Amino acid sequence: MKPPPVVYHGPDTLEEAVRLMAEHGAEAKVLAGGQSLVPLLNMRLTAPARLVDVNRLDDLAYVHSDRHGVRVGALARHADLEHATHAFETIPLLRQAVRTVAHPTIRNRGTTVGSLVHADPCGEMPAVLALLDGEVVLRSERDGERTVPARDFFVGPMESACREDEIAVEAFFPRPAGRTGSDWRELSRRNGDYALCGVGTLVRVDDAGAVSAAKAAYIAMGPVPQVVDLTAAAADGDWSAAADHAAEQLDPEDDIHASAEYRRQLARVLTARSLRAAYEAVAP
């Protein structure tokens, strides 16, 4: 179908965009890559009175890396993050995960920050932000700038802490401390589809190769990204025992794509493989 009538604003500066959201926030939506919003408009599942298109805010199209981590501006496309070599070298998990977001054509347009605000429980990047303990920087006329940590940012399915008059300007993904390996893997019916279950893991080892910290984050396994600490369960390197422990913490639901029981089984298998791969990436 075709989208409903809408009033369009195409601000050239962030200040103007923030002002427009202050004035119209209750009836307006930010339009970023449009890869989630436009399907909803085309199917008429949403009908905001106004759109504030942020695609001209070129200053926000950045991916910056330093020893603390990676900062992704609101207009950086998934493809920009995927192709930024410095971001991959700083946090390999970013590329490992973003490559599984849809197809290249969707990644050319969809923004990473947009997918965080969209907060789809099947989206990869919200789980990556949660796993890394990252944060999102929000801006509004009312409150100026505020920074929300991932654990408070994902409120429910398709619901983030970004308020109706706020614009998300940046996401910060901190670099894991010490000698930490990472892995992302998922199962979907067709390459590029939303996953039936996806898992990202971080495993930290000491110089002798012993596991000193481990955790996993899941998509499609609950209303928001689920993070499970596996430090104790994975301490002796028994990946399948750790995976069993993780699967017990998860409470997936049945839907038309997969039963809860099948999803839990996938989580078990993928977690064991993922922990092993993350460990082997850094083991001495």
Added chain:
Amino acid sequence: MTEQRHQVTVAVNGVARRAEVPARRLLADFLRADLGLTGTHLGCEHGVCGACTVLLDGAPVRSCLMFAVSADGHDVTTVEGCREPAGDLGPVQQAFLECHGLQCGFCTPGFITTITAYLEENPKPTEEEAREAIGGNLCRCTGYQNIVAAVLRAAELKREREAPHE
């Protein structure tokens, strides 16, 4: 309510094209209805099938998930623009013809644009890479085998055409 209209100028296949459209006009409908370039097809209108894929400043995007107003000032290449400058079939189009890479042709414009951009990045794909490259486009007719063959043939043709003549 009368809908507000916007002046939109897009360089389509190298030619500046202008029209006045409502904000909700999808880029795909702008190309088809306002500019009469009906080569771009609309299948699903929610980003899944790939039939509407065009190149925005050289990179493939779904024209069903973008508004014409957002494309103002940008370059767009459609399947009509994937031909040779003199008007002959481009290498990807020629390869589809030779390899029987289409049956009904509904999906074809999205494949042609996607593959045209892909071969700029990877001029010599393996068969596996060719499969991966077309993973975001659906075809209900061919079973894909001939499209994979067409990707490989197009790469060959492109190399031949770009090789300096003796």
